[in-house]
Amino acid sequence: MFSSQLWQLIKVQLLYVNPQNTKKARDNGKTGRQLFQALIQQYIIVGVIFTVMFGFLLLTINFAHHPAMFTSMVGLFSIIGLSQSVNTINNVFFESKDLKDYLPLPFNQWAIYLAKFSVIAMTILPTALPVWLLFMITGVQSGHPIPFGFTVGTLLFVVYYILLFLVCTIVVFSFAQTKFFQRHEKMMTFVLNVVSMLAMGVAILVINTTNDQLGMAGAIPGLLQMQQILINPLGKTSLITMAVMVIGIICLILVMQKWLLPRMLVIDASAGKPVRRKPRRPHHNGGMDRQFIRYNLGLLKNPTLLTQSFSMTMFPLFFIFVSLFLNGGFSLANLTAKYAGAMFVAGVGVSFMTINTGSVISVFISLERENLSFIRSLPIDFKHYLSLKFKLIVGIQTIVLIILAVVFGIFAKMVWLNIIGLVLGVVWGNILSSAFCFTRDWQLLDLNWTNVTQLFNRGSGNFMIGIIMLGVLVAGGIVVGIYMGLLSSYPALIINPIATVLVVVASGLAVRHYLNYWRNMKIN
Amino acid sequence: MIQFDHLRKTYGNTEALKDLSLKIPDGEIFGFLGHNGAGKSTTLKSLVSIIEPTAGTIQVDGLSLEEQRLAIKRKIGYVPDSPDIFLELTANDYWDLLSSAYQIPKESREQRQTKLVNLFDMQDHVDQPIGEFSHGMRQKTIIIGALLPDPDIWVLDEPMTGLDPQAAYDLKQLMKAHAAKGKTVIFSTHVLATAQELCDELAILRHGELIYNGSVKQLLATVPGDNLETIYLKMAGRSGDDQVIGSLEGDDPHV
Numbered sequence: 001m002f003s004s005q006l007w008q009l010i011k012v013q014l015l016y017v018n019p020q021n022t023k024k025a026r027d028n029g030k031t032g033r034q035l036f037q038a039l040i041q042q043y044i045i046v047g048v049i050f051t052v053m054f055g056f057l058l059l060t061i062n063f064a065h066h067p068a069m070f071t072s073m074v075g076l077f078s079i080i081g082l083s084q085s086v087n088t089i090n091n092v093f094f095e096s097k098d099l100k101d102y103l104p105l106p107f108n109q110w111a112i113y114l115a116k117f118s119v120i121a122m123t124i125l126p127t128a129l130p131v132w133l134l135f136m137i138t139g140v141q142s143g144h145p146i147p148f149g150f151t152v153g154t155l156l157f158v159v160y161y162i163l164l165f166l167v168c169t170i171v172v173f174s175f176a177q178t179k180f181f182q183r184h185e186k187m188m189t190f191v192l193n194v195v196s197m198l199a200m201g202v203a204i205l206v207i208n209t210t211n212d213q214l215g216m217a218g219a220i221p222g223l224l225q226m227q228q229i230l231i232n233p234l235g236k237t238s239l240i241t242m243a244v245m246v247i248g249i250i251c252l253i254l255v256m257q258k259w260l261l262p263r264m265l266v267i268d269a270s271a272g273k274p275v276r277r278k279p280r281r282p283h284h285n286g287g288m289d290r291q292f293i294r295y296n297l298g299l300l301k302n303p304t305l306l307t308q309s310f311s312m313t314m315f316p317l318f319f320i321f322v323s324l325f326l327n328g329g330f331s332l333a334n335l336t337a338k339y340a341g342a343m344f345v346a347g348v349g350v351s352f353m354t355i356n357t358g359s360v361i362s363v364f365i366s367l368e369r370e371n372l373s374f375i376r377s378l379p380i381d382f383k384h385y386l387s388l389k390f391k392l393i394v395g396i397q398t399i400v401l402i403i404l405a406v407v408f409g410i411f412a413k414m415v416w417l418n419i420i421g422l423v424l425g426v427v428w429g430n431i432l433s434s435a436f437c438f439t440r441d442w443q444l445l446d447l448n449w450t451n452v453t454q455l456f457n458r459g460s461g462n463f464m465i466g467i468i469m470l471g472v473l474v475a476g477g478i479v480v481g482i483y484m485g486l487l488s489s490y491p492a493l494i495i496n497p498i499a500t501v502l503v504v505v506a507s508g509l510a511v512r513h514y515l516n517y518w519r520n521m522k523i524n
Numbered sequence: 525m526i527q528f529d530h531l532r533k534t535y536g537n538t539e540a541l542k543d544l545s546l547k548i549p550d551g552e553i554f555g556f557l558g559h560n561g562a563g564k565s566t567t568l569k570s571l572v573s574i575i576e577p578t579a580g581t582i583q584v585d586g587l588s589l590e591e592q593r594l595a596i597k598r599k600i601g602y603v604p605d606s607p608d609i610f611l612e613l614t615a616n617d618y619w620d621l622l623s624s625a626y627q628i629p630k631e632s633r634e635q636r637q638t639k640l641v642n643l644f645d646m647q648d649h650v651d652q653p654i655g656e657f658s659h660g661m662r663q664k665t666i667i668i669g670a671l672l673p674d675p676d677i678w679v680l681d682e683p684m685t686g687l688d689p690q691a692a693y694d695l696k697q698l699m700k701a702h703a704a705k706g707k708t709v710i711f712s713t714h715v716l717a718t719a720q721e722l723c724d725e726l727a728i729l730r731h732g733e734l735i736y737n738g739s740v741k742q743l744l745a746t747v748p749g750d751n752l753e754t755i756y757l758k759m760a761g762r763s764g765d766d767q768v769i770g771s772l773e774g775d776d777p778h779v
Contacts, residue, residue, distance in 0.1 A: 001627055004624055007624075008620060008624035012610070012613060012617065015612050015613060015617070026614075031614065031616065031651045032616065098609075100574065101610060103572070103573055104574055104600070104602040105597065105625040105626075106597035106598040107625050108594070450611050450612070450655030451655075
């Protein structure tokens with residue numbers, strides 16, 4: 001009975017963890033058993049890709065003779081695993097908010113937990129597979145027969161993986177049970193997701209940029225003993241290390257079983273209880289616009305929305321910036337003020353890359369769901385309401401983009417006129433790109449979504465984002481390159497006015513297009 | 525038999541249930557009536573293990589809920605007040621999940637499911653995610669799920685909300701048929717005509733206190749009033765309603 005319940009619960013959790021893949025498979029007519037097979041196949045494919053990709057990389061290094069390299073690799077993949085785990089554990093246990101739905105059902109409580117943990121383990125396994133390969137390769141490189149090397153590597157990996165998994169779980173559970181987290185749940189979930197995402201990004205960048213220097217660095221204490229287990233499994237140090245890891249696992253399991261898990265259902269069941277809140281300052285005479293602004297700001301307090309949007313807009317930009325500065329020596333100090341116009345164009349390009357179909361503005365109308373229909377029925381100017389929404393979100397994006405542009409300008413040691421050019425560029429690009437995204441949201445309006453991911457997948461979804469980013473990167477690079485080339489060959493007094501006219505004409509046409517679209521829209 | 529003994533539930537300083545003691549015999553349709561916040565849902569949620577009472581005990585067929593939670597859960601089929609659960613699952617996935625929880629044999633499950641799906645006209649929607657359903661369709665999905673194990677006790681929290689007239693009629697027939705088999709049906713409702721039509725016995729709650737427990741017939745016979753609505757309003761309602769409505773009619777909201 002327990003195993004059949006467990007299997008059924010695992011199937012349900014698989015659907016919850018993979019909403020996009022589930023939707024795709026269902027759209028392809030897959031249901032029931034076929035659907036679950038398709039989802040499991042996805043895990044296998046990702047696992048195989050990771051294994052092949054990192055397998056070849058790891059085979060080129062002799063880890064038995066380079067302990068520093070070994071520990072660095074374990075450390076880096078552990079950070080990636082940690083960030084992935086934190087994210088998944090939070091999604092499965094806290095974001096899904098389904099624990100209370102199981103309460104009236106005659107399920108064994110441990111079957112529910114076990115199902116959730118199994119799916120989490122399956123989800124993060126691909127990111128941990130390189131460590132498994134690393135352990136097996138090191139085992140064989142140490143001179144042991146292949147079967148023995150593989151066995152020791154696999155055993156160590158199992159212990160390491162359980163330990164990593166338990167540490168992540170305890171961190172997330174303990175954090176989630178603090179009053180601070182519960183009071184600021186949405187914001188803290190967003191912070192947790194973004195921090196783990198950034199940690200993973202930086203770890204990948206470090207792998208890529210410092211690969212050659214790893215051998216020179218010192219071995220990380222604590223991880224070095226793992227290499228010893230693989231080289232000399234029956235040595236005193238190895239046996240002690242293994243014993244410490246196993247005892248650590250037992251202790252962590254006890255902590256989970258005695259203190260953290262039993263409080264989970266209680267916490268979740270209390271979700272509907274009245275909470276004593278600090279009395280709010282009454283907002284009298286705020287005016288309708290201010291009420292609507294407050295309401296629309298409330299719509300943004302959705303961790304999934306913010307995380308998805310961050311990952312599709314800011315994260316790639318952050319990735320590019322960090323990689324530029326990580327390589328060292330990146331500076332735009334030698335660009336004089338005559339390049340301010342080129343910086344303006346570059347700023348427009350940056351905005352086009354950042355404010356894309358993955359931005360909040362691309363879903364901001366649909367986010368309202370049935371509230372939008374209700375607002376439409378109110379005796380107010382609906383176009384004015386939509387324009388208020390547009391201005392609000394453009395305003396927020398403008399502040400974020402200006403901060404990013406100024407920080408980039410300072411790091412890149414740009415002259416202040418060029419920074420101003422860049423700032424004006426991101427502001428103008430933001431307005432143009434936002435007009436496109438906002439209009440697209442209206443054209444693809446969906447008020448019946450259940451998961452915010454569905455909104456980002458409308459139209460051509462992620463493919464569209466990729467195309468826009470790549471297109472802007474290539475086309476923007478060419479335009480800025482030509483502009484800067486012309487500026488270095490011809491007088492700025494001739495090139496800049498021509499460029500200004502071109503920008504004004506192109507922007508004017510775009511603005512006119514969108515203004516006409518909204519003016520002619522027959523909505524009251 | 526279900527027995528609530530001195531049940532109390534508090535949320536901070538708010539007392540949702542105040543010393544509720546009550547017995548529900550087998551084979552009856554039992555209704556809970558009361559205004560919003562009277563304690564109906566809290567009582568039902570305590571019975572189905574969603575809420576832990578602050579004090580008091582609940583016994584089902586002599587078993588203590590605190591000690592035999594899983595065994596008691598197996599006896600109960602529950603329809604929550606909000607059908608917005610398991611939205612990512614299709615109706616079929618949801619019923620699979622319940623079948624596994626209640627360990628329903630495949631054959632009997634298929635037979636019952638087919639009958640119920642046909643009754644509620646859901647044949648074309650079984651492989652559609654619940655999240656894409658209307659409120660009424662979600663309600664039907666949950667009702668079918670609750671009936672799949674043919675539970676000894678069927679608990680329904682505001683079950684008529686969102687159902688079309690045909691589905692509401694069918695549900696009432698199902699409740700009657702379930703009780704006719706000697707099983708217990710417990711539900712809460714604001715629709716007094718439904719309560720009058722269905723209930724063998726009812727409990728009226730006000731501010732967490734039990735103000736009436738007995739048969740509908742007895743209530744109609746002893747308290748003066750044309751029907752359950754007028755009697756209920758006399759017992760649980762606010763006095764001076766006519767004056768309140770009269771004063772509202774004189775109001776100018778634009779002043």
